[in-house]
Amino acid sequence: xxxxxxxxxxxxxxxxxxxxxxxxxxxxxxxxxxHRKCILGEVxxxxxxxxxxxxxxxxxxxxxxEIRDELLLHEYIIMPxxxxxxxxxxxxxxxxxxxxxxxxxxxxxxxxxxxxxxVETHGRASQQDYEGRASQQDYEDRASQQDYEDRASQQDYEDRASQxxxxDNQRPFVxxxxxxxxxxxxxxSAVNTQIDNYIDEHNLQIPKxxxxxxxxxxxxxxxxxxxxxxxxxxxxxxxxxxxxWDKDDLN
Numbered sequence: 001x002x003x004x005x006x007x008x009x010x011x012x013x014x015x016x017x018x019x020x021x022x023x024x025x026x027x028x029x030x031x032x033x034x035h036r037k038c039i040l041g042e043v044x045x046x047x048x049x050x051x052x053x054x055x056x057x058x059x060x061x062x063x064x065x066e067i068r069d070e071l072l073l074h075e076y077i078i079m080p081x082x083x084x085x086x087x088x089x090x091x092x093x094x095x096x097x098x099x100x101x102x103x104x105x106x107x108x109x110x111x112x113x114x115x116x117x118x119v120e121t122h123g124r125a126s127q128q129d130y131e132g133r134a135s136q137q138d139y140e141d142r143a144s145q146q147d148y149e150d151r152a153s154q155q156d157y158e159d160r161a162s163q164x165x166x167x168d169n170q171r172p173f174v175x176x177x178x179x180x181x182x183x184x185x186x187x188x189s190a191v192n193t194q195i196d197n198y199i200d201e202h203n204l205q206i207p208k209x210x211x212x213x214x215x216x217x218x219x220x221x222x223x224x225x226x227x228x229x230x231x232x233x234x235x236x237x238x239x240x241x242x243x244x245w246d247k248d249d250l251n
Contacts, residue, residue: 019224022179024089026074026225028234031083031184034214036250038080043245053195054078060190061085070178075238082250084238086225091178180222188216 021027033039040054050058058078065073076085175181192209199208209215225231245251 020176020179021181021222022089022176024091026086026088026231027180028223028225029083029085029087029180029184030221031188032217032220032250033081034217036081040078040080040083042080043242046243046245048077048079048242050078052198056194056198057083057191060187060194063190064183064187068178068183071183075235077238077241079241079245079248079250084241086231086235086238087180087183089178089180184220191215 039051040057041048041050043049061076061078061083062073065071070089070091072088072090074086074088076083175185192215195215196208198204199206207213223234225234241248
């Protein structure tokens with residue numbers, strides 16, 4: 001199962017064309033440090049130990065969910081040179097007939113209301129008590145139960161995407177407020193600021209981070225989670241990431 005996600009979610013863009021990335025949905029995101037530098041910490045005996053810069057990234061990541069009411073955190077892990085997370089956009093009081101804004105109608109994708117217990121702590125905590133959770137086989141069993149009912153999701157999405165294509169074919173790129181791109185842009189900016197402050201406070205003889213010297217790679221990988229089967233597979237993948245660091249494509 002690990003091989004399935006190694007190449008699928010990390011290098012190739014999985015962005016859905018004509019998808020509204022401010023829409024209510026669950027998103028699998030991966031953010032990687034510039035040049036894949038392992039500056040966020042190290043994996044020791046299958047567990048992630050954050051560096052001081054990694055702790056800054058952790059703090060700023062969690063702050064994002066304190067200041068953005070539309071975001072919920074389901075799972076995450078900070079690795080030596082990247083961050084994996086499942087993030088939910090859940091905006092209240094929306095018109096359920098609006099494809100762009102409704103969790104209930106966008107291609108029969110996962111109803112995020114089924115998941116009411118987003119994580120409150122760092123991905124390391126999730127990893128440490130993983131043995132008290134369902135086993136990997138449990139995840140796969142739960143996922144397989146959803147496979148049949150979720151098979152129509154992709155075709156439904158393609159039909160809806162085609163409709164959006166006809167409407168929005170000439171629309172230029174705009175970073176929408178309360179969207180995945182605005183969330184990540186704000187997070188990266190906050191990290192740059194705090195890392196630069198750290199450099200000053202410790203008189204480090206290294207360049208500061210800005211538009212010309214990125215801490216994180218400018219782009220990021222994203223995937224709209226289409227169904228419960230996919231959700232459980234990705235969640236398990238994130239939890240197991242430190243234990244599989246030796247086989248990691250980014251190592």
